[in-house]
């Protein structure tokens with residue numbers, strides 16, 4: 001039987017890299033997407049060294065035509081398309097009084113635009129291939145509860161939960177599911193950068209910045225990227241077939257609902 005195919009955006013580092021490696025281990029052929037090929041090539045080699053299959057595709061998720069081209073290249077080279085993980089995102093620190101129009105354009109074009117273009121492109125591929133698929137979007141604990149200093153980012157992640165709910169309803173009839181995952185405080189370059197800036201703005205160190213975010217984690221440890229990849233593997237696999245429109249919080253117990 002041929003492999004199922006998954007595309008992961010922002011797969012060159014952090015959570016996206018962990019998701020891509022986990023899905024490859026679970027038997028998916030994985031398309032690795034980011035703006036630059038270098039980091040993706042390294043991830044591809046590491047996947048192949050473990051016996052997996054990967055394809056490098058460069059695209060800026062803020063650009064609709066590049067996202068469609070990435071999905072089309074994936075179908076052409078890997079022969080199918082079953083799962084998209086709209087993971088790429090950016091998170092500048094933006095205390096409310098500092099927010100500029102450029103901040104809004106930058107964050108919303110990548111975080112929100114990237115999810116919308118990824119959803120459209122995946123849906124077009126599912127229709128063309130004549131089967132449903134799974135769409136999985138990266139939101140955040142900051143998309144469930146407002147986080148100080150992150151007005152633009154946090155609001156963009158609230159929007160992603162909205163898009164997930166709307167598109168889950170729109171695509172359900174075809175059997176396609178749409179879900180989101182909401183990581184907590186994950187040890188990636190993005191989070192270390194936020195901790196540094198928040199600490200610096202307050203005249204404190206990076207550790208203080210990290211604890212500003214980490215103090216409410218019930219399980220009392222920061223998240224590994226693999227914690228998030230485990231949850232995404234569930235959303236990408238058959239055990240989540242009867243789940244749609246949901247946000248799975250993977251935050252060590254920062255919030256309970």
Ligand SMILES: NC(=O)C1=CN([C@@H]2O[C@H](COP(=O)(O)OP(=O)(O)OC[C@H]3O[C@@H](n4cnc5c(N)ncnc54)[C@H](O)[C@@H]3O)[C@@H](O)[C@H]2O)C=CC1
Nearest residue numbers: 010014015034060061088089138140183185186188190191
């Ligand atoms: N690290 C954390 O604590 C948390 C992260 N998240 C979310 O998880 C996702 C992944 O985050 P991390 O791995 O921590 O971030 P990261 O900054 O370490 O990695 C993000 C990846 O996305 C890529 N990317 C950024 N803009 C892009 C664009 N326009 N087109 C294509 N690729 C682009 C980057 O090159 C990078 O490879 C993001 O959506 C983030 O908002 C959510 C909650 C917590």
Ligand SMILES: CC(=O)C(C)=O
Nearest residue numbers: 091140141142184213
């Ligand atoms: C970066 C992020 O999503 C946080 C702090 O939850």
